Amino acid sequence: MERFGVTASSRRPKERKTRACSSAGPFCVILKMFLLTASYLETKHVEAGDVVAMLGSFAILPCQTSTSDRLSQITWQKTIKGKAPDDVFLTIQPVIGLKYSNGKDFRFEFIGNFNNKNGTLKLSNVTLKDEGSYTCIFSLFPSGTQNKVSKLGILVPPNTNLMSYTPIEGNEEVPLATCTAAASKPKAEVKWIIGSLEGKVREEFNETQHANGTTTTRSTLVGKPGREMNGQLVKCVISSETVKEEILETIIQVLYSPEKVHIIERSKLSLECMSEANPNATLIWSRSGQPLPPSVQVVGATLQFPSQSNDLSGLYQCEAKNPYGSKHTYLLVHFSTGNCTVAWVLTGLLTFPIIVLGGVYFYKSRKLQSFWPRLQGETQRDATRDYSAAQPEGEERPPETVELRFSD
Structure with a gap:
């Protein structure tokens, strides 16, 4: 009996202590705080982190905890620009399931598992307005609540x-x-x-x-x-x-007027006009003092003669023109053909005495010595050279010309 009595007496204080904890005494408060702290220390932290998503794509908002406590509810709240702080927008319960607050936003999808204490969400078609802080809250018993904040950042490509x-x-x-x-x-x-x-x-x-x-x-x-x-x-x-x-x-595009105009001999019956400009210059052929002969053809920038005929000889002009200015050059074309041999012989017989007398006169007056080098220079022009004598439009001076001689 004494042994059982001792046993009974030893249990009585414990029963009294339990009844005492039902009251609001200081000992009971301290005990409850100790039990809650111990339970919290046994619980692991909630797993979550910062999230970055591309504009228009989707974002995964992770939230998971490991604890032996009983889970009764998962709550999601957000703090974003233009919204009230800690705005609760979604609640997840084991029986009811998903419950939206403040209007349904079906872009949020619960992809976690309540039984595994996983409250992860997927947010589709993210916008800049979704950027902010998202808080996952686990309601646990007996430890209380645990939460973790994930910051969502939105990237926008340029x-x-x-x-x-x-x-x-x-x-x-x-x-x-x-x-x-x-x-x-x-x-x-x-x-x-x-x-x-x-x-x-x-x-x-x-x-x-x-x-x-x-x-x-x-x-x-x-x-x-x-x-x-x-x-x-x-x-x-x-x-x-x-x-x-x-x-x-x-x-890079720069607009400018035509540069120096060039005339190139492409054949004995063909001349080509060239000039650099932006936009490309329009090239216009003409004959000084009279219209172009009907038999002379202009094909693009090329002047084409039908034959080596004396009546086609003359001073020809090529003008390069665009909206920002124009330039031109002249070319003296002279044809001498074999068909005129007789005429040249007769002309030579008639003019020979005059040439001889003129030569004697020039020689005596010492003018022939200065005239002869100039004569040689005029007769040694090469028809295949680049004939260019461009001058600004409107400039008052006689045009420089180059004589082009064709012969059989």
Whole structure:
């Protein structure tokens, strides 16, 4: 009996302590705090982390815990721009399932497992407005609640564009090309590859911050437009965290008037007119003092003679013209054919005495010595040379001409 009595007496204090904990005494409060702390220490932390998603794609919001406590509910709340802090938008319960708050947003999909204490969500078609903090809350017994915050960041690839200009040749700096990386997040980097234009152009940068957190970056090539720039290739290189490096290309265009006009002999019956200009010059053939002979054909920039006929001899002009100016040159064409041999012989017999007398006169007057070198220079012109005597339009001076002689 004593042994059992001892046993009974030893249990009584424990029963009294249990009844005492039902009250709000200080000993009971301390005991409850101890039990809760011990239970919390036995529970692992909630697994979650920061998430980054591309605009328009989907984001996985992970949230999972490992604990032996009983799970009664999973709650999701968000703190985003334009919304109230800690806005509860979704509740997950074992019997009821998903319950949306403040309007249904079916872009959120529960892809976790309640029994495994996995509250992971999938958010489809993300927008910039979805960026913010998302909190996953587990309601556990007896430990209470556990939560973890995941920050969702949205990446936005830039809208790229390369625009080129067509300035007129001049001495003032003007834009030549502009490269734009618009509305990107984070901001994109823009740089140029300019090749032979190094030292002739410079870059002007501009950045614009938008209210939605995106940035537009622009870079413009500026320089004095010269005809040597025309046709030069430049490249714009755009780099960003959201996309691979992108290269855009353009050809610099500078408008200018025709340069020096050249006339080239392509054959004994064909002449070609050439001049560089942007846009390409219109080449116009004409005959000084009279219209072109009907038998002479103009094919593009080429003047074609039907035969070596004396009546086709004369002073011909080629004019190069575009909206920004014009230039021209003259060419004296002289045909001498074998059909005129008799006429030349008769003319020679009649003029021979005159030439002899004139020669004696010039010799005695010492003028022949100065005239002979000039005569030789005039007769030694080569018909296959580049005949160019271009002059600005409107300049008041006699045209320089080159005589072109054809003979059988």
